[in-house]
Amino acid sequence: xxxxxxxxxxxxxxxxxxxxxxxxxxxxxxxxxxxxxxxxxxxxxxxxxxxxxxxxxxxxxxxxxxxxxxxxxxxxxxxxxxxxxxxxxxxxxxxxxxxxxxxxxxxxxxxxxxxxxxxxxxxxxxxxxxxxxxxxxxxxxxxxxxxxxxxxxxxxxxxxxxxxxxxxxxxxxxxxxxxxxxxxxxxxxxxxxxxxxxxxxxxxxxxxxxxxxxxxxxxxxxxxxxxxxxxxxxxxxxxxxxxxxxxxxxxxxxxxxxxxxxxxxxxxxxxxxxxxxxxx
Numbered sequence: 001x002x003x004x005x006x007x008x009x010x011x012x013x014x015x016x017x018x019x020x021x022x023x024x025x026x027x028x029x030x031x032x033x034x035x036x037x038x039x040x041x042x043x044x045x046x047x048x049x050x051x052x053x054x055x056x057x058x059x060x061x062x063x064x065x066x067x068x069x070x071x072x073x074x075x076x077x078x079x080x081x082x083x084x085x086x087x088x089x090x091x092x093x094x095x096x097x098x099x100x101x102x103x104x105x106x107x108x109x110x111x112x113x114x115x116x117x118x119x120x121x122x123x124x125x126x127x128x129x130x131x132x133x134x135x136x137x138x139x140x141x142x143x144x145x146x147x148x149x150x151x152x153x154x155x156x157x158x159x160x161x162x163x164x165x166x167x168x169x170x171x172x173x174x175x176x177x178x179x180x181x182x183x184x185x186x187x188x189x190x191x192x193x194x195x196x197x198x199x200x201x202x203x204x205x206x207x208x209x210x211x212x213x214x215x216x217x218x219x220x221x222x223x224x225x226x227x228x229x230x231x232x233x234x235x236x237x238x239x240x241x242x243x244x245x246x247x248x249x250x251x252x253x254x255x256x257x258x259x260x261x262x263x264x265x266x267x268x269x270x271x272x273x274x275x276x277x278x279x280x
Contacts (some may be wrong), residue, residue: 017102037249039066041109043150045098045141047072050198050233051156051240053081055114058234058241060087069108073098090165098137105144112244113145115155116237127168135176146183152244154189155180156236159228159268175263187247187262191236194268198233231268235275239266242274 042059046052047070056076059068060083069092070076078088097102115138124130138155145153161173178192243266266274 004207021070037064037245039064040111040248041065041067041069042112042114042244043071043108043110043145044114044116045071045103045137046114046118046156047076048074049116049118050196051116051117051236054198054234055116055240056091057082058237060091062241064245066090067092069094069110071096071101071104072156086176092126101137101140102144105148108147110150111248112150112154113141113150114240114244115141115153116240117141118156118158121169124143124248129149130169131172135172135179138176139179142180142183142185142188146185150185152187152189152247153180153185154191154240154244155181156191156193156240157193159194181263187244188264188268189240189247190244190263190265192265193231193236193271194228196229213273229268231272232275236271239271239274242277252270 042065044052044056044059047056050140056068056070059065061082067090071094073095075095076093078091078093094104117133117137119130119133121127121130124133142153142155155176157173157177159168160167160170161177162170163174163178165171165174180188180190243264247262
């Protein structure tokens, strides 16, 4: 399985196919907006965070999505979501302890599974607690998706994720990517955003400082440096929704070989490009 950026690939038993990023995006612009795209069910975990809230609202407004199941550790304020009442009617909320995730999701089926879980060492307080949220839960969710026959598993990691990194945060994110890449899910989409912009319930001074500092550097962050630009959480959500519909509408390379997965890595600059071609 290739770990190239900017391509989708599937490999196994001598099989290998690659689609260029621009070609895929051009094809999907017609396909995923086509009314012939079949209605599909989604599961979202991490719906109370910066990306998750935006993604939930976008999924509820998307007429192609016929059912949205959210697994959450706490109740969600549905009345505050930016969606119409009839759109909210397709939402099903499961409140459960993530340590019992498998029991909570028993017999559930979903065409697309989104994982927007993530925390910080400051919030988690210990490395063990951080690893549970940023590695164990996303991996268990991916294994559920594999067993359930999910077509697309979409997960947020981070820019600089690398299992060989000396930085604990980046190493855990990289280890998650490596573990998920071994699973047999037809389409795996890994989003690696840079500094996230947007209003959070929890205060993260480091992100606020970085956002302010980066504004003056935005115009020099071009070419290879563009991937370091901060990105809005809602744009990451748009890109996640868009990439899933691309896979559902045009099929991915792995659809020709069900024994192996097509995995795509989206660095921050490609996330921004994908979000531009998305409405909602």
